[in-house]
Amino acid sequence: MKKSNVKILAIESSCDETAAAVVEDGRKVLSNVISSQIDLHTIYGGVVPEIASRKHIENINFVIKDALKEANVTFDDIDAIAVTYGPGLVGALLVGVGEAKALAYGLNKPLIGVHHIKGHVLANLIEHEELEPPFVCLIVSGGHTEIAIVKDYNDFEIVATTRDDAAGEAFDKVARSVGLGYPGGPKIDKAAKLGDSHAIEFPKARVNDSKYDFSFSGVKSAVLNYQNKANMIGEKINVNDLVASFQRAVVEVLVEHTITVAKDYNIKNVAMAGGVASNTALRSLMEEKCSEEGLKLHFPSPIYCTDNAAMIGVAAYFEYLNENFKDLTLNAVPNLEL
Amino acid sequence: MKILGIESAALVASVAIIDENVTIAEYTTNFKKTHSETLLPMLNEIVKMTGVNLKELSAIAISGGPGSFTGLRIGAASAKGLGLALDLPLIHVPTLDAMALNIYSSDALIVPIMDARRNQVYTGIYKNDHHLEVVRESMAVSIDELLDILREIDRKEKIKNIVFLGDGVPVFREYIDENFEIAHDFAPANLNRQRASNIAMIGMEMFKEGKTMISDDMRPEYLRKSQAERERNVD
Numbered sequence: 001m002k003k004s005n006v007k008i009l010a011i012e013s014s015c016d017e018t019a020a021a022v023v024e025d026g027r028k029v030l031s032n033v034i035s036s037q038i039d040l041h042t043i044y045g046g047v048v049p050e051i052a053s054r055k056h057i058e059n060i061n062f063v064i065k066d067a068l069k070e071a072n073v074t075f076d077d078i079d080a081i082a083v084t085y086g087p088g089l090v091g092a093l094l095v096g097v098g099e100a101k102a103l104a105y106g107l108n109k110p111l112i113g114v115h116h117i118k119g120h121v122l123a124n125l126i127e128h129e130e131l132e133p134p135f136v137c138l139i140v141s142g143g144h145t146e147i148a149i150v151k152d153y154n155d156f157e158i159v160a161t162t163r164d165d166a167a168g169e170a171f172d173k174v175a176r177s178v179g180l181g182y183p184g185g186p187k188i189d190k191a192a193k194l195g196d197s198h199a200i201e202f203p204k205a206r207v208n209d210s211k212y213d214f215s216f217s218g219v220k221s222a223v224l225n226y227q228n229k230a231n232m233i234g235e236k237i238n239v240n241d242l243v244a245s246f247q248r249a250v251v252e253v254l255v256e257h258t259i260t261v262a263k264d265y266n267i268k269n270v271a272m273a274g275g276v277a278s279n280t281a282l283r284s285l286m287e288e289k290c291s292e293e294g295l296k297l298h299f300p301s302p303i304y305c306t307d308n309a310a311m312i313g314v315a316a317y318f319e320y321l322n323e324n325f326k327d328l329t330l331n332a333v334p335n336l337e338l
Numbered sequence: 339m340k341i342l343g344i345e346s347a348a349l350v351a352s353v354a355i356i357d358e359n360v361t362i363a364e365y366t367t368n369f370k371k372t373h374s375e376t377l378l379p380m381l382n383e384i385v386k387m388t389g390v391n392l393k394e395l396s397a398i399a400i401s402g403g404p405g406s407f408t409g410l411r412i413g414a415a416s417a418k419g420l421g422l423a424l425d426l427p428l429i430h431v432p433t434l435d436a437m438a439l440n441i442y443s444s445d446a447l448i449v450p451i452m453d454a455r456r457n458q459v460y461t462g463i464y465k466n467d468h469h470l471e472v473v474r475e476s477m478a479v480s481i482d483e484l485l486d487i488l489r490e491i492d493r494k495e496k497i498k499n500i501v502f503l504g505d506g507v508p509v510f511r512e513y514i515d516e517n518f519e520i521a522h523d524f525a526p527a528n529l530n531r532q533r534a535s536n537i538a539m540i541g542m543e544m545f546k547e548g549k550t551m552i553s554d555d556m557r558p559e560y561l562r563k564s565q566a567e568r569e570r571n572v573d
Contacts, residue, residue, distance in 0.1 A: 043570075050407060050564035054557075057411050061422050061554040075423065091408050094374055098412050101378050102419025106392060328378040 002079070006320055009067065009078045009103075010313035011060070013096030014088025014116045015143075016040075016047045017306065018059040022071035022078070023313025026153075027125050031070035032303065032310040035059045038183065045182045046172065053091035060099050067309070075107050080325075082112040082316030084119065086336025087143070093332035101328055112316040113326040115336055116307075117144060118156065120273035122318075123304040123311035128271075131298050136267050138258040140282070141274030142168035142185075145214050145254075147261050148338070150271075153318035156338050159261055160212030167205075167250055168276045170216040174223050174246055178239050188243045189279050195240030197248040197281075200226065205253040211264075212257050219249045251282045255289050262295055272299040275306055340390065341545060342381075342398045342420075343538030346373040346413035347405025347433040348452055348505055352534035353381045355390055356542060361535045363388045368531055373412040381416075392424055397550055399541020401532065402430035403559040404460040404476055405452060410558035421553025428556045429541040429549065434476045436536040437504060438464035440529040446499040447473065449488070451506030454478055459506045460561060463487070470540070478561045481510050485518050492520055499523060503530040 004025055012019040016037045022030040037055045041047045068074060083100035086093060097113075104111035121137045133153060139146045145167040147160035165173070168185055175184030180191060202222045207215045223246045230237045262270050270290055276282065277299050290297040304311060319325075340362070345352040351373045354364035363384035367376060385392065400417040403410045421428045437450035444466060452460040461484050463474035474487065491497060502514065503525035511524060524530070544550070563571070 044566055048564060048566040051566060053407070053411060054560075054564070057414050057418070058557050060415070061418050064422065065554070091411065094408060095411055095415050097374060098415025099419040102416045103423045105378055105382065106420045106423025328382055329375045331372060331374045 001323060003321060006079045006317060007073060007077055008080050008082050008112070008313045008316045008320065009064070010082040010114070010309040010316055011064065011096045011100050012084045012119070012307060012309040012312045013056045013060065013092050014084045015092060015307055016052045017308070018056045018063050019307065019309035020064045020067035021309035021313050022067055022073055023310055023317065026314050026317030027129065029126055029310045030073065031067045032308055033063050033066045033070060034306070034308055035063050042182050045176055049089045049091050052089060053095060056092055056095035060095060078109060080110040080112050080316065080320050081107070082114050082312055084116045084312050085113040085330060086116065086333035088116055088334060090332050090334040093334065097330060097332045101330055105328060110320070110325040111327070111330065112319045112324070113330050114312045114315045114319065115338055117146070117338055118315045119311035121148060121150060121156070121271070122153065122315045123273060123300045124271040124298050125314055126304055126310060127300060128298045131269060131271065134267050135269035135271050136258060136262045136265065137271040137273055138254060138277070139273045140167045140254060140276035142166060142172065144274060147212060147258055149261070149265060149267065154322060158338055160214065160257055162214040162216060163207055164215055164217040165220060167214070167216060167254065170220045170250065171276065173220055174243065177224055177227060178242060180239070180243070185276055185279060188247055189281065191240050192244035192247045192281060195238065195242070195244030197244040199238065199241035200245040202245055202249040205250050212261055214253060214257065216250065219246065247281050251279070251285055254282060255285045258286070259289050259293055259295070263293065268295055270295050270297050273305065278302045278305045339396045339542070340394050341538045341542045342395050343534035343536070343541055344377065344398065344413050344417055345401040345436070345532045345534040345537050346377055346409045347401045347403060348409060348532060350532040351376045351380060352532060353377065353384060354534035354538050355384060355388065356535055356538040362390065364533065364535045366533050373409055377412060377416055392420070395424065395426055397427045397429050397541060397545050399429040399431050399537045400556065401433045401436060401537050403433055404454070404478065404561040405433050407560055410560065414556060414558050418553045418556055426553070427550035428553050429544050430551060430556060431537045431540045431544065432476050432559070433532065434460065434462035435464070435470065435472065436540055437532055438462070438466060438470060439536040439539060440503055440525060441501050442466055443468060444501070446501045446523070447488070447491070447497055449500055449502050450504040451484070451502055451510065452504050453506045453509045459484060459510070463491070476559070476561060481513060485514070488520060501525055505531065
């Protein structure tokens with residue numbers, strides 16, 4: 001099995017982006033094609049799984065062909081086919097998994113199944129050549145809020161998780177409630193810049209019995225209650241102040257816990273991953289606190305924070321080196337554990 | 339000329355390779371295991387068993403719907419991936435048309451019914467005297483609507499017999515027996531479900547007529563919008 005010049009065609013369809021990429025040796029992205037469906041789902045205020053699955057099947061071959069073309073390669077140049085097989089929306093995952101298996105079978109190439117979150121974490125390798133395990137990674141997206149210790153490329157330990165909503169989910173719910181619409185993360189990020197984040201004091205997103213875990217339902221409810229109360233007495237709310245204060249309550253805890261983990265485990269490198277890692281307030285506070293504590297912070301560009309297939313190609317390379325291949329019975333696993 | 343047929347529109351998973359006038363191999367299961375885990379391993383099995391090289395295929399025929407949304411997409415993704423990998427054209431075969439092929443050389447009206455939930459069936463009306471004739475194309479209707487359509491046909495030209503088949507039969511058999519006055523029958527166990535050789539048979543005819551498509555363009559025919567779209571349209 002060769003170890004260098006390994007080109008992997010990766011496919012990602014776990015939610016509402018149909019994506020394909022060609023990645024060489026786990027760090028060099030030759031192409032990264034993403035077909036976003038966000039406009040289709042916006043009118044429903046969130047991703048509709050059946051609509052997402054239908055779009056995936058319509059888009060998938062075009063996206064794969066574009067990825068090959070952009071990378072200036074053909075199937076002959078590809079050493080393995082990789083695909084996200086969980087976690088995610090089962091109907092959406094099944095499109096990518098079915099396509100990847102058929103490609104691997106038809107082309108007689110090895111098949112690699114990739115954990116979506118592993119992909120998000122290892123996306124940090126793309127733009128940070130020097131980054132190597134061990135590092136601490138905060139994973140924040142619409143479906144996930146976790147802190148992982150990346151001990152090795154294939155060895156992750158989750159040390160913190162959310163007890164209820166994911167951070168991105170809380171952003172979406174609050175954004176919907178105050179009328180900012182979907183997707184909540186970017187809308188709140190933008191509005192919060194115009195508001196005073198200290199206008200309202202919301203409860204922090206932590207739990208009593210764990211040093212690292214998160215809980216976002218309390219702060220989310222507090223925001224909704226604040227809004228209801230104001231509505232009842234006919235008081236006009238400053239939406240910018242409200243979401244800025246909410247965002248601060250969430251972001252402060254995300255940063256604080258990540259730093260605590262890094263210090264407790266004596267790890268100097270910190271990374272962020274997932275869609276919410278693009279949040280500007282989170283990035284700037286994390287940068288500030290990391291530099292105070294002498295930690296080195298890494299985060300991917302927004303294009304590698306959103307769901308994408310390049311990150312799947314990165315993670316797949318390390319499975320390839322271990323010859324961890326899947327057979328044709330590979331199935332989508334919506335609740336796949338790390 | 340070899341055609342691969344793939345069927346995964348309902349509980350049945352089936353793959354078959356036909357060569358002109360003979361079915362070289364067919365593997366069919368009707369079992370509660372997801373198509374994602376069965377379909378390609380089954381194909382691999384018949385390929386290994388027969389020694390057929392996938393590159394010898396002229397086209398891939400796929401059961402295009404209606405049916406289980408997820409089942410249709412697993413089949414479609416498999417066909418599209420194979421089509422892309424092997425540079426083969428795809429043939430989109432209506433699922434119900436292929437089911438009607440189970441009955442041959444008969445003067446009966448053939449009515450496949452697939453349980454579509456929400457009190458509906460996916461159905462079509464066919465004759466297969468010696469070549470398949472589509473009397474009514476695939477539709478999603480209630481069982482009562484279907485029976486009324488059949489009565490309407492009977493008023494115009496006397497129906498001699500009707501053969502119902504498909505996974506809608508166990509659901510509606512009793513209801514049909516009790517509420518439907520026209521002579522009818524239900525296909526036996528060996529002829530009452532989907533099979534991929536039928537897909538490949540129709541696929542072969544369509545291939546000869548040039549009715550193929552590039553794998554990029556293949557998408558299932560669901561006959562129904564998603565629930566979210568339906569509810570939105572009602573509002």
